[in-house]
Amino acid sequence: MLLPWLLVATIIVCTALGDLLQSIEMKRHGEVRLEDGRVGRLLKNLARRKYLILAVFLMALSFFAFMKLLAVADLSFSVPATAGSFVLETLLAKLVLGESVDWRRWTGAFLVACGVALLAW
Amino acid sequence: MSGTDARIRLKTLIFLLITVFSNCVGDLSLKWGMGHQRQHFSFTPRVFLQTLFSPWVLIGVVLLIVWLLSRMALLSWADLSYVLPLTSLGYVLTAILGRFFLYERVSWSRWSGTLLIVAGTAMVGLMTRPNTTAQQKDNS
Numbered sequence: 579m580l581l582p583w584l585l586v587a588t589i590i591v592c593t594a595l596g597d598l599l600q601s602i603e604m605k606r607h608g609e610v611r612l613e614d615g616r617v618g619r620l621l622k623n624l625a626r627r628k629y630l631i632l633a634v635f636l637m638a639l640s641f642f643a644f645m646k647l648l649a650v651a652d653l654s655f656s657v658p659a660t661a662g663s664f665v666l667e668t669l670l671a672k673l674v675l676g677e678s679v680d681w682r683r684w685t686g687a688f689l690v691a692c693g694v695a696l697l698a699w
Numbered sequence: 700m701s702g703t704d705a706r707i708r709l710k711t712l713i714f715l716l717i718t719v720f721s722n723c724v725g726d727l728s729l730k731w732g733m734g735h736q737r738q739h740f741s742f743t744p745r746v747f748l749q750t751l752f753s754p755w756v757l758i759g760v761v762l763l764i765v766w767l768l769s770r771m772a773l774l775s776w777a778d779l780s781y782v783l784p785l786t787s788l789g790y791v792l793t794a795i796l797g798r799f800f801l802y803e804r805v806s807w808s809r810w811s812g813t814l815l816i817v818a819g820t821a822m823v824g825l826m827t828r829p830n831t832t833a834q835q836k837d838n839s
């Protein structure tokens with residue numbers, strides 16, 4: 579069965595890139611405080627950010643692929659399989675965002691990768 | 700521990716719970732909706748829109764929008780590499796929901812794969828302190 583894995587790959591890449599852009603733009607925005615601003619103004623502010631719009635587009639692509647995946651595969655396969663994005667995201671967090679990723683996080687990412695590989699059995 | 704530190708920890712916990720809950724129930728609802736369509740799912744506009752606006756799929760979509768927004772808020776003060784492993788615990792909970800609500804046959808390799816994902820995420824969540832922007836400011 580090739581189609582489910584093609585969909586899983588699409589979801590992983592789109593989710594990882596989408597999350598990366600989201601994190602860049604939200605950090606640039608600063609901590610979200612709902613108590614000292616109106617929600618409408620907050621959303622208007624966020625809607626003007628280019629990376630965030632691109633991130634939302636990628637999340638939408640990932641979501642449509644996920645809908646199709648749910649139509650052709652089990653929930654207990656689809657959901658853990660998409661956790662594979664975590665491995666790609668840890669790499670991107672380290673390489674692009676420059677976050678400090680220590681050995682425990684690398685081991686965690688490695689275990690998740692093994693887990694996803696086991697789903698293919 | 701400073702007051703700011705306690706506040707940001709509580710806020711982080713609340714947003715983590717909202718994020719995980721909306722993700723799990725959203726996925727379950729979406730799968731339920733996709734499994735109960737009269738027609739074969741495709742990306743032609745008519746079939747796509749009909750599917751998207753069927754009740755269970757729509758509930759799933761709304762919950763996943765809640766998930767997206769609560770996680771975006773979370774990402775504004777917490778590290779991506781801290782948020783992701785903890786919220787991906789929800790992926791595993793969803794697999795359990797699939798077993799008990801959708802009666803999916805879950806093979807031993809699928810359970811062990813799922814458990815390895817739990818182990819990977821727990822490893823990060825239990826053994827490291829959250830790296831938040833506020834904490835870094837406190838320390839400097």
